[in-house]
Amino acid sequence: MKEDFKFETLAVHAGSHPDEKTGALVEPVYMTSTFVFTPDKMERWLAGAPQEDEIIYTYSRSRNPSQVSLQEKIAALEHGEASLVTASGMSAITMAIMGHCKKGDHIISAQTIYGGTFGLFTHVLPEYGIDVTFVKDLTVESLEDAKNDNTKVIYFETIANPTLEIPEFDEIVDWAKKNNIKTVVDNTFTSPYLFKPLDxxxxxxxxxxTKYINGHGDLVGGVVVGSKDFCESLRKTEYMDIGPVPAPLNCYLMTRGLKTLHLRMERHCQNALAFANAMSKHPKIEKVIYPGLESNEYYNRALKYFNGFGGMVSFVINGGIEEAKKVIFSLKIGKPAVSLGDLDTLVEIPAIMTHGKVPKEEREKMGVKDGLIRVSVGIENIDDIICDFEQAFEKI
Ligand SMILES: Cc1ncc(COP(=O)(O)O)c(C=O)c1O
Incomplete structure (x- = not known):
């Protein structure tokens, strides 16, 4: 599909292939583990050099048409040459790191990242000989300090989970290119509608x-996006050998979810801004964190890079974990749950939920206070969401 179509058109059409056999507009879901060989297909497959872009399907751990359609759509929306979808966000991060690093290599990571990623970086990767240094602010000075001869990757999130810091992308990319280090970014909080890191x-x-890409809270999935060479080489090696492949039905659901990404993100952003403004005036809240508030230290950076401020709002209440629990369990619309980017408003306490396994000392370095509440603002009526929180605050 031509890249000069606008986002909304690509969201609906990219990767869509009406069924050749029946003309069905929506492709069938290819619920199959294997693909039958014919003598001709066998010969072409054995020759190993099919025509450019010809896909010979053999086994769904390697490739499946439902997966390929989704990959085409995500690559088009992210302005990437290619993408590789995985069974979860964590397996996408693992694949991306495996694609860039080997035993003995070193990664520089932002200090504030999703708790699961922190676990992968502190418990799993070191076991396989990959060390990670965490850096609070990704300034050139701190990157210089953290770098060593084996540094291969800088890893960070576009909006940090859960404290919503935004890095200075230009500065980091510039430094990384000069030092021949790859940049890997988690674009979960922004989605390609708000930000296209590859650009x-x-x-x-x-x-x-699992989050905004699918958007409907009914599956877990992930994706790696990048150059065709990178994705194809990953697919043929680590991906094939480890097998983090999503089920065809999940691929179909993500493809369907993506068709409305632009509409959903517009409403998430609109609701989040109104919610953040309303919470800013509340006497029981110490601090509201949302990049769309002019008082937020990342407001100008968000304006520079993003096409909107996102659907995530965090705030610190007057109190600690017990008070935070009272708030989240008093909500009637907002659901106390981890995850984000769903249609429903989801509310969590990072100190005991998404970042509960991060040691307290490390959590404090991330700026995750006990009274911090993270809200994934849904697409419900905004007045209802605000009233819901106001009545919950009356309980503390
Ligand atoms: C920013 C971010 N990246 C990655 C992940 C991991 O994704 P998954 O739960 O799909 O494995 C999460 C999960 O919450 C997340 O918030």
Whole structure:
């Protein structure tokens, strides 16, 4: 599909292939583990050099048409040459790191990242000989300090989970290119509708598709986006050998979810801004964190890079974990749950939920206070959402 179509058109059409056999507009879901060989197909497959872009399907751990359609759509929306979808966001991060690093290599990571990623970086990767240094602010000075001869990757999130910091992408990319280090960014909080990291020189993008990409809260998935060479080489090696492939039905659901990404994101952003403004006036809240508030230190950076401020709002209440629990369990619309980017408003306490396994000392370095509440603002009526929180605050 031509790249000069606008986002909304690509969201609906990219990767769509009406069924050749029946003309069905929506492709069938290819619920199959294997694909039958014919003598001719066998010969072409054995020759190993099919025509450019010809796909010979053999086994769904390697490739499946439902997966390929989704990959085409995500690549088009992210302005990437290619993408590789995975069974979860964590497996996408693992694949991206495996694609860039080997035993003995070193990664620089932003200090504030999703708790699961922090676990992968502190518990799993070191076991396989990959060390990670965490850096609070990704300034050139701190990157210089953290770098060593084996540094291969800088890893960060476009909007940090859960404290919503936004890095200076230009500065990081510039420094990384000069030092021959790859940049890997988690674009989950922004989605390609708000930000396309590859347009700004980032090498590899990952997503937890569980969130805005699918958007309907009914599956777990992930994706790696980047150059065709990178994705294809990953697919043929680590991906094939480890097998983090999503089910065809999940691929179909993500493809369907993506068709409305632009509409959903518009409403998430609109509701989040109104919610953040309303919460800013509340006497029981110490601090509201939302990049769309002019008082937020990342407001200008968000304006520079993003096509909107996102659907995530965090705030610190007057109190600690007990008070935070009282608030989230008093909500009637907002659901106390991890995850984000769903149609429903989801509310969580990072200190005991998404970042509960991060040691307290490290959590404090991330700026995750006990009274911090993270809200994934849904697409419900905004007045109802605000009233819901106001009545919950009366309980503390
Ligand atoms: C920013 C971010 N990246 C990655 C992940 C991991 O994704 P998944 O749960 O799909 O494995 C999460 C999960 O919450 C997340 O918030």
């Amino acid at each position: 700004w020189g980032i090498d590899t993008v990952v997503h937890s598709c």
